[in-house]
Structure formats: C-alpha cells, structure tokens
Amino acid sequence: MSGYLLLIISAVLVNNFVLTRFLGICPFLGVSRKMATAIGMSGAVVFVMTLAAAVTWLLEHYALAPFDLAYLRTIAFILVIATFVQFVEYLLKKFSPTLHQGLGLFLPLITTNCAVLGLAVLNIREGHRFMEALVFALGAALGFALALILFTSLRERIDRANPPQAFRGAAIALITAGLLSLAFMGFAGLVKI
Amino acid sequence: MLPLIVPLAIITSTAVIGLTGLGCGLLLAMAARFLAVREDERIEALTECLPGINCGACGMAGCGDYARAIIEDDAPVNLCKPGGEETLKAICAYLGIEAQAGEREVALVCCGGHNGLAKHQATYNGIADCIAAERIGGDGKACPFGCMGLGSCARICPVNAIEITEQRLAAVHPALCIGCGACVKACPRNLIGMVPESRKVHILCRSTDRGPVVRKYCEVGCIGCNRCVKAVGKKGITMDGALAVVDYTVPIEDVSVAETCPQSTIVVRDGRKENAS
Amino acid sequence: MKTRAAPYRCAGGLHPVYHKSLTAAAATIPLELPSTLVISLAQHLGAPARPLVKKNETVGRGQPLAEPAGFISAWIHAPTSGKIKAIDEQWTAAGRRATVITMESDGEDRWADGYPQPPLPADADRKQQIDRVAAAGIVGMGGAGFPTHVKLSPPPEKAIDTLIINGAECEPYLTADQRMMVEDADRLRQGIDRIRRLLGTPAVRIAIEDNKPDAVKAIQQALSSLDGDVEVMVLPSAYPQGAEKQLIYSVTGREVPSGGLPMDVGTLVENVGTTLAVADALDSGLPLTERVMTATGDALSQPANLRVRIGTPFDKIIEHCGGTKTPPAKVVCGGPMMGTALPSLAAGVCKTTSGLLLMPQDTVHFFESMACIRCGRCVNYCPMRLMPCTLSEGGEAEDDELLEEYRILDCIECGSCAYVCPAHRPMVQHMKNSKARIALIRRERELTKQRTS
Numbered sequence: 001m002s003g004y005l006l007l008i009i010s011a012v013l014v015n016n017f018v019l020t021r022f023l024g025i026c027p028f029l030g031v032s033r034k035m036a037t038a039i040g041m042s043g044a045v046v047f048v049m050t051l052a053a054a055v056t057w058l059l060e061h062y063a064l065a066p067f068d069l070a071y072l073r074t075i076a077f078i079l080v081i082a083t084f085v086q087f088v089e090y091l092l093k094k095f096s097p098t099l100h101q102g103l104g105l106f107l108p109l110i111t112t113n114c115a116v117l118g119l120a121v122l123n124i125r126e127g128h129r130f131m132e133a134l135v136f137a138l139g140a141a142l143g144f145a146l147a148l149i150l151f152t153s154l155r156e157r158i159d160r161a162n163p164p165q166a167f168r169g170a171a172i173a174l175i176t177a178g179l180l181s182l183a184f185m186g187f188a189g190l191v192k193i
Numbered sequence: 194m195l196p197l198i199v200p201l202a203i204i205t206s207t208a209v210i211g212l213t214g215l216g217c218g219l220l221l222a223m224a225a226r227f228l229a230v231r232e233d234e235r236i237e238a239l240t241e242c243l244p245g246i247n248c249g250a251c252g253m254a255g256c257g258d259y260a261r262a263i264i265e266d267d268a269p270v271n272l273c274k275p276g277g278e279e280t281l282k283a284i285c286a287y288l289g290i291e292a293q294a295g296e297r298e299v300a301l302v303c304c305g306g307h308n309g310l311a312k313h314q315a316t317y318n319g320i321a322d323c324i325a326a327e328r329i330g331g332d333g334k335a336c337p338f339g340c341m342g343l344g345s346c347a348r349i350c351p352v353n354a355i356e357i358t359e360q361r362l363a364a365v366h367p368a369l370c371i372g373c374g375a376c377v378k379a380c381p382r383n384l385i386g387m388v389p390e391s392r393k394v395h396i397l398c399r400s401t402d403r404g405p406v407v408r409k410y411c412e413v414g415c416i417g418c419n420r421c422v423k424a425v426g427k428k429g430i431t432m433d434g435a436l437a438v439v440d441y442t443v444p445i446e447d448v449s450v451a452e453t454c455p456q457s458t459i460v461v462r463d464g465r466k467e468n469a470s
Numbered sequence: 471m472k473t474r475a476a477p478y479r480c481a482g483g484l485h486p487v488y489h490k491s492l493t494a495a496a497a498t499i500p501l502e503l504p505s506t507l508v509i510s511l512a513q514h515l516g517a518p519a520r521p522l523v524k525k526n527e528t529v530g531r532g533q534p535l536a537e538p539a540g541f542i543s544a545w546i547h548a549p550t551s552g553k554i555k556a557i558d559e560q561w562t563a564a565g566r567r568a569t570v571i572t573m574e575s576d577g578e579d580r581w582a583d584g585y586p587q588p589p590l591p592a593d594a595d596r597k598q599q600i601d602r603v604a605a606a607g608i609v610g611m612g613g614a615g616f617p618t619h620v621k622l623s624p625p626p627e628k629a630i631d632t633l634i635i636n637g638a639e640c641e642p643y644l645t646a647d648q649r650m651m652v653e654d655a656d657r658l659r660q661g662i663d664r665i666r667r668l669l670g671t672p673a674v675r676i677a678i679e680d681n682k683p684d685a686v687k688a689i690q691q692a693l694s695s696l697d698g699d700v701e702v703m704v705l706p707s708a709y710p711q712g713a714e715k716q717l718i719y720s721v722t723g724r725e726v727p728s729g730g731l732p733m734d735v736g737t738l739v740e741n742v743g744t745t746l747a748v749a750d751a752l753d754s755g756l757p758l759t760e761r762v763m764t765a766t767g768d769a770l771s772q773p774a775n776l777r778v779r780i781g782t783p784f785d786k787i788i789e790h791c792g793g794t795k796t797p798p799a800k801v802v803c804g805g806p807m808m809g810t811a812l813p814s815l816a817a818g819v820c821k822t823t824s825g826l827l828l829m830p831q832d833t834v835h836f837f838e839s840m841a842c843i844r845c846g847r848c849v850n851y852c853p854m855r856l857m858p859c860t861l862s863e864g865g866e867a868e869d870d871e872l873l874e875e876y877r878i879l880d881c882i883e884c885g886s887c888a889y890v891c892p893a894h895r896p897m898v899q900h901m902k903n904s905k906a907r908i909a910l911i912r913r914e915r916e917l918t919k920q921r922t923s
Binding site: 067069079082086090093 | 202205206209210212213214217220221224225228229230
Binding site: 314315316318319320322324325328329330331333337402 | 561564814836866907
C-alpha cells in the first residue's frame with residue numbers, strides 16, 4: 001500500500017510530468033487562461049491518461065510482447081490514445097458544450113500530448129505491474145492537473161496586473177512557468193523509489 | 194516463379210494493429226451514434242463558405258466562430274477581409290440575401306473639436322478610458338457631446354484603424370477600417386457613425402445644444418444656422434433640432450456646400466483618395 | 471437619557487487631517503437671496519423629477535416645480551418667489567448633465583398660496599404624516615439623497631427597533647451638521663420625537679464623533695426632557711464612521727447583510743439635517759427649500775457655515791465668502807473624501823450638498839496612476855472588508871465575474887482606498903465605473919429573462 005502512495009507522491013510532486021519532466025507543455029501554456037477551462041482540461045487528461053494507461057498496458061502485455069512486436073508500440077499506443085481523446089470529445093460535446101468550446105483546439109491535441117504517450121511508454125520501461133501502472137497514471141494525471149491549476153491561478157492574476165508591455169502574454173507566462181518549475185525542483189529527493 | 198512466402202511477423206503485426214484499430218473504430222462508431230449532438234448545419238455550411246485560414250480579421254476567434262456569429266448573433270456578413278467579394282457572394286447566396294451591392298462603409302468620428310478648438314472647463318485626472326470618464330461626467334471638455342479622446346474606440350478596433358491625435362481627438366483611417374462597427378458601440382457619446390466610403394461631405398458635430406451655447410465651448414461646433422440645409426435645398430442635409438445632419442442615403446454632389454458653414458463644421462474629405470495614397 | 475461611548479468599532483477607518491477648526495465655531499449665517507437660482511431636477515437618488523412649470527411662469531416660494539417620476543423620486547419646490555427663466559440641460563453639482571430649471575428671484579420671497587401649510591398635530595394619522603414628508607420633498611441630506619418617505623415606510627414585516635440619528639460628520643472640513651446640533655438642538659428634539667412616533671417608538675441613538683464636544687453637550691441638554699430609551703453615543707473619530715452601515719455596526723453591533731438595507735437589521739439612520747427637515751415639514755409645514763452647508767477650504771477668504779436656498783449658484787456662495795484668497799485648483803461639492811469635483815461653478819446647491827470646498831494649488835496633486843504594487847493597505851483600511859486592489863484590477867480587465875464574486879456592489883465609495891494608495895490609483899472611479907457596468911449588465915440580463923419568460 002505504501003508503495004502505491006509513494007508512487008503517487010513521486011508522480012505528483014517529485015517527478016511532476018509538466019514541471020520536472022517537461023512533458024505536455026502545449027496544453028499547459030494553451031489552456032491556462034481561465035480556471036474553468038483549466039479544470040475541464042485537467043479532468044479530460046485524468047480520464048484519458050488513466051484509461052489509456054490501462055489499455056496500453058494490456059495491449060503491451062497481451063498483444064505486442066507475446067508476438068515480439070515492441071517496434072509497433074508507438075503506433076499502437078497512439079491509436080488507443082487517439083480513440084480515447086475522440087471519445088472524450090464526443091462526451092464533452094454532448095454534456096458540456098461550453099467547456100467543449102473553451103477547450104477548442106487543445107482537446108484533440110491531447111492525442112499528441114506527449115505526457116499521455118510518455119506515461120504509457122514509461123509504464124512499460126519501468127516494468128510496472130498492472131495496478132502500479134494504473135496508480136502511476138493517476139498520479140501523473142493529478143500532477144498535470146495540479147501544475148495546470150496552479151499555473152492558471154497565477155496567470156489569471158498576472159493578466160489583471162498590468163505587466164510592462166514587452167512582457168505581456170506569452171513572455172510573462174513562460175517566465176512564470178520557469179519559476180514554478182524551479183519551485184517544484186524543491187521536491188527533489190523527497191521520495192526515493 | 195518464386196513461392197509467395199509471407200513472414201509470420203507481417204501477419205502478426207498486421208493482425209494485431211488491424212484488430213486494435215477495429216476495436217477502437219467500433220468503440221468510436223458506437224460513441225458517434227449514441228452521443229451524437231444535433232448541430233446547426235447552417236453553421237457548418239457557412240464555415241465551408243469561408244476561406245478557413247482562421248486569421249481573426251473579422252474580430253472572431255476563427256472562421257467557425259464567425260460562421261456561428263453570423264447565424265446566432267446576426268453579425269454582419271461582410272467582415273471577412275481575405276475572402277473578399279467571392280466569400281461575401283457565397284455567404285449571401287447561402288443565406289439567400291441580396292449581396293449588398295452597396296459600397297464599403299467606413300467609420301467616421303463626428304467631432305472636429307480638438308483641444309485647440311474646443312474649450313475645457315476642468316482638468317481630468319482619472320482612468321484613461323472614455324466610458325469610465327463619461328460615467329463621472331466626462332473629461333472636463335465643456336462640450337458634453339464632444340470626443341474625449343481617451344481612446345475607448347481605438348482600443349476596441351480590431352485592426353488599429355483609429356488613431357488618437359495629439360490634440361486628443363479620435364480619427365479613423367478609412368483605408369484600414371474594415372467596417373465592423375465595434376467602435377460605434379464603444380463610444381459612450383455615440384459620436385461614431387458608419388458612412389459610405391465615397392461620400393465627401395461630412396458634418397463633424399453631434400451637439401444638440403443651441404447655437405449660443407455651442408459657440409461658448411467650441412469653435413467648430415454646429416450652431417444650427419440652417420445655411421447648409423438651404424444651400425443643398427434640403428437634399429442630403431436635414432435639421433435635427435439645432436443640429437444639421439448629413440443624410441447619407443442622398444449623395445451630395447456639390448461639395449461647395451462646405452463653404453457656407455460659418456463654423457467650418459462641414460468638411461470635405463474623400464475617403465477613396467485617402468485609400469489610394 | 472444616557473451618554474456613553476459606542477460599544478463597537480467598525481472595520482478599517484483612517485484618520486485624515488480634519489481641518490474642521492476653519493468653521494467649527496462659526497455660527498450659521500443665512501445667505502442673502504441670490505438673484506438667479508439654478509435648480510437641478512436630479513437632486514436625489516432614483517428617477518429625476520418631472521417639471522411642472524413652464525418658461526416665464528411666475529411661482530411663489532414652496533410651489534412645486536417638479537413632481538416625482540416614480541416611487542423612488544422626490545418633489546422639488548421653488549426656493550423663493552420669482553419667474554422661471556429656462557428649463558434646459560446643464561452641468562449640475564453631481565458632476566453630470568441633467569435637466570435644470572433656472573429661475574430669477576423677484577426679491578419678495580413671497581410664499582405661494584397655501585404655504586406654509588398648517589402643522590400636523592403629533593397624533594395625526596401615520597399615513598398623513600408620511601405623505602407630508604413626501605410632499606415636502608425631503609431626501610437624505612447627508613449626501614446619498616435617498617427619499618426619506620420611502621425610508622419611513624418600511625414593509626410591515628421589517629420592524630424598526632432602533633432609530634439612529636447620524637451626527638457623526640466624519641468628512642474632513644465639513645461642520646454643517648455640528649452647527650445644526652449646537653444651534654438647533656431643540657428643533658432636532660422635535661424631529662427625533664416625530665420620527666420615532668412614526669416608527670412606533672423605537673430606541674433612539676444619537677451618534678456623534680468625539681471631536682464635537684460642543685454638539686454632544688447641546689444635544690444632552692436638549693434631549694434631557696425626552697423620555698424613553700434615548701442615548702447619546704460618542705464615537706471615536708475615524709473616517710468613514712458616519713457611513714450608514716459602519717454607524718449601525720458601531721452603535722448596535724449589527725451588520726447589514728450584503729446587498730441589504732438598514733431595515734433588514736431593524737435600524738433606520740437619519741442624518742441631522744434630514745431630521746430637522748422632517749421637523750420643519752410636520753411642525754411648521756415648510757417644504758424643503760433651504761439647507762445648511764459649509765463653505766470652506768484654504769483657498770476661500772472667509773470660510774463659513776451658511777443657510778442657503780436650494781439652487782443658489784456656487785459662484786454666489788464664493789462671492790459671499792469674500793471671494794478666493796488664492797486661485798483654487800479644485801472646487802469640490804461635498805467633503806474632500808466623497809465629494810465630487812465641480813465641472814462648473816454656475817451649478818446650484820442641491821438638497822444633498824453638504825459643503826463647498828475650495829482647495830488651493832499646493833494641496834491638489836495631478837496624479838500619474840501606476841500599477842498596483844500589492845501592498846494591501848487598501849485592504850487594511852476598507853471599512854466594508856473588501857479587497858479594493860483586486861477590484862480595481864478586475865475593473866480594468868473588465869472581469870465582471872470576478873468583480874461580482876468579490877462583492878463590488880458592497881463598495882460604499884468612501885474613498886479610503888484611494889486615500890491610502892501609494893500608487894495613486896483612481897480607486898473610487900474604478901469602483902464607480904465597474905458598479906455602473908455591472909448594474910447595466912444585470913438590468914440587461916433581467917430584461918432578456920423577462921422577454922424569454
């Protein structure tokens with residue numbers, strides 16, 4: 001049990017996908033304008049990541065590995081992830097059109113979100129068992145959500161705070177992201193696995 | 194003839210990927226069937242009419258958003274700049290409306306009283322925004338109808354076609370104006386109007402105060418003397434109380450009417466020539 | 471009757487230099503009748519009044535010039551006898567354009583037929599008395615201008631158990647209320663007695679700041695004959711102690727809920743001037759045609775407390791006070807904290823004008839407003855416990871969701887935040903601007919709701 005807890009803490013704080021591993025920067029910068037859309041994005045990522053981790057793990061261990069098809073891993077994984085993203089899009093369009101509009105282009109882009117693919121590949125490389133893979137995926141997704149929500153609340157304030165002209169928009173956002181990343185470096189060494 | 198030998202690896206890989214793909218496809222097909230949302234097909238059709246380059250010149254987030262705005266918010270159909278006339282025709286054909294054969298309309302700021310000509314009765318020390326200033330009684334300009342020059346229109350203009358001159362007066366550059374009308378809504382004093390581009394005679398005043406009052410605060414304000422109305426024989430310029438108003442539905446051919454104005458409120462300006470230069 | 475210190479202390483509060491010594495001891499003098507009067511039809515909160523007279527009509531003092539145009543509106547009466555010269559749009563003391571009646575005085579100051587009306591006996595019908603208050607055109611004279619008859623007729627389920635007479639006068643420079651309490655304490659007693667009978671004899675609290683010991687003494691003497699639960703509350707001087715909600719808290723410890731009215735916590739606050747006007751209307755049958763105000767400031771030659779007719783042009787008042795010592799850089803209608811800078815001196819005194827302040831060049835600064843530095847001083851000083859810094863930034867970004875979430879509509883526009891802001895941000899203008907915008911959005915939302923339903 002404590003192993004799972006450590007896995008989650010390590011994925012959320014120590015090896016945060018966005019701020020320490022620098023995966024999934026695109027939605028991190030793109031959907032951090034408004035809290036409502038950021039929360040929606042986080043939810044979508046949690047959903048896609050956890051399910052995709054489960055299915056890719058099964059695919060790897062029951063389809064690719066027995067037939068020695070490791071070289072097809074990327075293609076097969078992307079296929080699965082793309083399906084889930086499309087599925088989420090259908091769900092959102094049906095049940096929350098405003099959120100769908102707010103996420104816009106970034107929703108289909110989860111497909112190529114390297115955090116999702118990276119997680120699936122990492123799960124294999126680290127040799128996680130099925131439950132471990134699921135827990136790790138949940139942790140990684142929560143870590144992504146944490147980073148995105150923290151960053152969005154910072155950005156909402158910065159948008160109101162009249163930075164100098166040259167810093168407005170992406171410039172100050174990148175500086176803030178850098179500082180946030182530095183802050184997360186402070187967690188290094190908290191958990192040793 | 195070589196015997197057709199298919200390596201096992203090809204079969205297994207094709208089968209694995211093929212089956213995975215099939216499974217995913219089936220899942221999506223079900224989702225598409227059970228989670229389908231009825232969308233307004235007009236929006237999709239209109240999006241097809243637009244160039245699809247998502248430039249944002251219309252002021253919306255992209256072509257799809259503009260198509261939605263046309264259907265849902267009655268946005269003007271002539272905002273697509275890159276598409277030009279062809280897009281306009283396509284949109285009009287789809288919506289079944291007459292393509293406005295009319296000419297391009299551009300914004301015009303109906304105030305000529307810059308700081309050198311209009312009197313200030315107080316100094317304004319507050320938020321540099323016309324709407325905020327108007328809510329506490331203006332920017333100190335004695336004329337309650339005149340341009341405050343704090344730039345609410347310039348900030349809302351999607352193409353930066355409005356300039357605030359050094360004398361604190363908003364001026365539209367007709368060549369840049371895309372006729373979206375955002376500034377018309379933004380001006381708290383309703384000073385901006387849309388006028389056909391080719392018209393040359395304009396009355397740059399919206400003060401409805403009586404002549405003697407106007408004279409006290411502005412050197413170029415309309416005093417309601419009626420001379421221009423007489424000069425054009427009531428065709429093209431009409432009186433609204435103590436204010437002469439250009440009726441843009443009737444073209445004024447003779448630009449010499451401007452000379453009859455004792456206050457120089459009437460100006461002759463050729464928007465097209467300004468475009469050419 | 472007892473005198474005691476106020477039991478509670480409102481949030482925030484600052485201590486500006488009061489400058490009250492300029493006029494605190496100066497007895498109120500009646501200003502001579504001006505030849506021209508400029509009477510705004512938007513002197514009160516709510517809908518501007520509808521004019522009843524025509525150009526060139528001759529009117530007597532007290533004759534109604536305009537009638538209320540809605541439930542929250544008020545009558546406006548001729549301040550003297552004379553002839554109507556014009557009815558047109560002009561700048562008013564409120565700093566905006568409104569319909570204004572200009573009249574020329576004939577110098578006779580003759581009352582119109584039927585005025586002054588006979589006094590109403592103390593046991594007169596409740597409705598009759600409230601109607602008389604309404605017909606006298608009385609509005610809150612502390613500055614808000616809320617029609618008094620509306621305040622005096624709360625819905626039956628909201629019983630008023632405490633009547634608070636506001637003599638705090640926390641605005642710097644102003645001493646009009648102080649002088650009224652010193653000079654007219656007896657009439658004030660009549661007014662208090664009238665209002666509390668109207669409301670069903672609630673407890674009465676007269677709140678006075680401790681920098682006005684002469685007023686406390688005068689009120690103690692005058693009110694000693696009043697029986698029932700009557701107390702003089704002495705408040706520590708702080709701004710904005712005299713704001714309605716802050717005063718209610720200081721005196722009773724009750725907090726008016728967000729978006730609520732004093733009647734929601736069983737209280738009613740009346741300004742000293744309003745109480746006197748009620749006494750005038752009921753005991754002498756006089757409509758509201760004059761008020762006491764303070765003409766002051768370091769640029770004015772002879773600062774004074776004046777009894778002026780409504781509609782007296784401000785330049786007349788300055789003339790009467792011996793003109794200016796130094797050229798004023800800013801002329802404020804009201805006090806320095808909540809008053810508005812006057813765009814034109816030709817405007818006339820309103821029912822809500824408590825002062826005229828002429829500030830010389832060396833006390834007026836042209837501020838270059840800067841970005842918020844997040845020092846949080848405005849948060850410390852805000853008497854409504856809001857976050858003015860966030861609100862002003864939200865206002866700039868037009869983030870209306872945030873503004874409503876941070877309760878901008880609770881802002882009382884006291885100006886404490888602007889006073890302490892080291893970045894010289896025009897906080898009050900931000901608040902006013904955002905509040906107006908949000909009110910507009912709400913109205914539109916309601917309209918569309920009505921249309922769809």
